[in-house]
Amino acid sequence: MSRDVKTLTVAAAEDGIRLDRWFKRRWPHISHVQVQKLARSGQIRVDGARTRADARLSAGAQVRVPPLPDASEAPSREGGLSDRDKAYARSLVLHEDEMVIALNKPAGLAVQGGTKTTRHIDRLLSAWGEGMERPRLVHRLDRDTSGVLLLGKGPEAAKRLAGAFARRRARKTYWAIVAGNPKPPAGLIEMALKKSGINDFEKVRPADPKEHGAEPAETGYVTISRAAHRAAWVALRPYTGRTHQLRAHMSALGHPILGDPKYGDEASTELSGALGLQLHARRIELEHPGGGMFIVEAPLSAQMKAGFAHFGFSEDEAEAEPFPPERRRR
Known part of the structure; x- marks a missing residue:
């Protein structure tokens, strides 16, 4: 184990990085749990103050690094x-x-x-x-x-x-299969969300925007195809990035995403059957760090293919950009 206490400066290119990830870059053998414990006990400090493992660092910040175990001392499960x-x-x-x-x-x-x-x-x-x-x-x-x-x-x-x-410069398109048919078939959901619970029990719920802990959240949606009155294939676009935002918003709209054990209701659970969560991050469009626009699409996962087959949807029904211009404003 190194017995020296060090003070390192956060580089300009690292502005905004989380503390635990900053540590992981320099000492890959140090686990997330170890960083949490060191921060919680005050052994890690930023600009002389206690901090949390998930705190964001600013360029120029001074990080106190306590003595750390050598890579050879790390448990084998943390190895390569x-x-x-x-x-x-x-x-x-x-x-x-x-x-x-x-x-x-x-x-x-x-x-x-x-x-x-x-x-x-x-x-x-x-x-x-x-x-x-x-x-x-x-x-x-x-x-x-x-x-x-x-x-x-x-x-x-x-x-x-x-x-x-x-800065909301990344245009994300998700595909989902939801219970019922949203009315109107396209729109914008503006509904604040508030977290409750932790880890696997974490969940969000609709909240008054003035409620303590509530965060504004916006989701655009467009119906691509319908399976009669039973289900609809929709494109979703999050304009904010809240935990479980798409799942919570569609549930609040009365059309839960199928296969969702957290935000589904009795009707959607019965309709889902053995299907897994019918939510897929289909496409991202943003400016490439090296210049120019970058667009990437992911083919359907096995569980989404199962949903498409079950309800008779076909990928060629969707446009690459399903949202009208007024929904691309952000």
């Missing part, structure tokens, strides 16, 4: 990936260039780890190397949502990509 895991991570790639990686995240695979989650996208990124070679997550998808997930190669690319999401 197997060749099989590396091959699996690479098999998810939809696009890769010198600054951006786009993955097709399967349903059921978490983006980040937790107390009982040891296999997740963040861990698989070690397939590309460690330290500064390791790609950075710039946004998230729910565990059971499939589709496009973008990564930044290097701190500058990651910062630009994350900035595009934060």
Whole structure:
């Protein structure tokens, strides 16, 4: 174990990065749980003050780094990936260039780890190397949502990509199958959401915008096709990035996404049968960190294909850009 206390400066290209990810770049063998414990006990400090592992760092901030275990002391489960895991991570790639990686995240695979989650996208990124070679997550998808997930190669690319999401410059299109037929068939849901619970029990609910903890949330939707009165295939566009936003908004609209155990109702649960969550991050369009527009689409996952087959939907019914101009304003 290193016995020195260090004070390191957050680089300009790392402005806005989370503390735990900042640590992970420099000491890949240090787990998220270890960073949490060090922050909670006050051993990690930012500009002399206590902080949380998920706090965002500003360029120029001074981070107190306590003595850390050497890589050789890390538990074997925190070690490198197997060749099989590396091959699996690479098999998810939809696009890769010198600054951006786009993955097709399967349903059921978490983006980040937790107390009982040891296999997740963040861990698989070690397939590309460690330290500064390791790609950075710039946004998230729910565990059971499939589709496009973008990564930044290097701190500058990651910062630009994350900035595009934060400033609503990333145009995201999700496909979902919902219970019933939304009326009107297209619209904008403006409904504040408030979190409750933690980890696997985390859920959001509609809230008064003035309620403490409530966050504004906006979702555009367009009906693409219908299966009689039973179900509809809709395109969804989140204009904000709240936890479970699409799932909570469609449930509040009275048309829960099928296969959703958290936000479904009795009718949607019966209609879903054995289907998994029918929500897929189909397409992302944003400015590439190196210049020009970047568009990437993810093919349907196995669970979405099952939903399409069950209700008789066909991919060729959808336009690449299903939203009218007034819904592209943000």
